[in-house]
Amino acid sequence: DVKVTQSSRYLVKRTGEKVFLECVQDMDHENMFWYRQDPGLGLRLIYFSYDVKMKEKGDIPEGYSVSREKKERFSLILESASTNQTSMYLCASSLSEGLFQKTQYFGPGTRLLVL
Amino acid sequence: SQQGEEDPQALSIQEGENATMNCSYKTSINNLQWYRQNSGRGLVHLILIRSNEREKHSGRLRVTLDTSKKSSSLLITASRAADTASYFCATAGNQFYFGTGTSLTVIP
Numbered sequence: 001d002v003k004v005t006q007s008s009r010y011l012v013k014r015t016g017e018k019v020f021l022e023c024v025q026d027m028d029h030e031n032m033f034w035y036r037q038d039p040g041l042g043l044r045l046i047y048f049s050y051d052v053k054m055k056e057k058g059d060i061p062e063g064y065s066v067s068r069e070k071k072e073r074f075s076l077i078l079e080s081a082s083t084n085q086t087s088m089y090l091c092a093s094s095l096s097e098g099l100f101q102k103t104q105y106f107g108p109g110t111r112l113l114v115l
Numbered sequence: 116s117q118q119g120e121e122d123p124q125a126l127s128i129q130e131g132e133n134a135t136m137n138c139s140y141k142t143s144i145n146n147l148q149w150y151r152q153n154s155g156r157g158l159v160h161l162i163l164i165r166s167n168e169r170e171k172h173s174g175r176l177r178v179t180l181d182t183s184k185k186s187s188s189l190l191i192t193a194s195r196a197a198d199t200a201s202y203f204c205a206t207a208g209n210q211f212y213f214g215t216g217t218s219l220t221v222i223p
Contacts, residue, residue, distance in 0.1 A: 004157070033211075035213075040215060041215065042203065042213045042214055042215040042216060043158075043203070043213040045210075045211065088155075090157055090158065092158075100145075100207050100208065100209065100210055100211040101145045101146060101207045101208070102207075103148065103160045103163060104158075104160065104205075104211070105160070106150075106157035106158040106159070107157050108156055108157045109155070109156060109157050111155070
């Protein structure tokens with residue numbers, strides 16, 4: 001079974017703090033994704049990566065950056081957290097062929113509250 | 116912009132009844148996938164239907180796809196209380212878009 005883990009289930013941070021969300025997958029997947037999920041808006045893609053050190057912007061990259069130094073790990077960074085970044089953050093991974101066509105495997109999510 | 120839109124937004128049924136959820140999308144796709152999310156958890160993949168397929172079954176799940184109408188439906192037969200969750204369609208093509216989801220409540 002594919003396992004995608006995220007470093008925290010719940011996180012509380014202050015405005016202006018730098019926040020790191022970590023995601024690790026154990027199935028040697030090439031593709032990894034970060035989404036945020038908000039009520040009424042569904043899942044929105046923040047960033048994705050199709051290989052180590054490669055990253056591409058999704059639909060809402062502003063205020064975020066990512067890092068993929070190892071194949072199994074994809075980190076989401078909030079450079080200076082703001083209250084409008086309070087959300088559920090979901091990490092996912094998938095096999096390489098057809099970047100956006102394969103089944104995605106999700107982690108349990110991190111619920112971030114920015115005060 | 117979002118690609119998939121589910122209908123209805125919320126659905127409440129009695130255990131044993133069937134539940135039908137619909138998804139509409141806007142552009143051409145390679146495949147369409149349905150996912151399930153239990154409250155406060157990650158998404159779990161349920162079923163994938165390719166653009167050249169019209170219907171697919173998996174256990175109590177039946178998915179249909181009409182590419183001419185750009186729509187799909189997910190039918191859960193003989194529902195159980197454990198089916199209570201949110202269900203999302205996701206369209207896969209040049210991008211991967213999730214809909215806003217249908218919240219299903221199955222009353223024991």
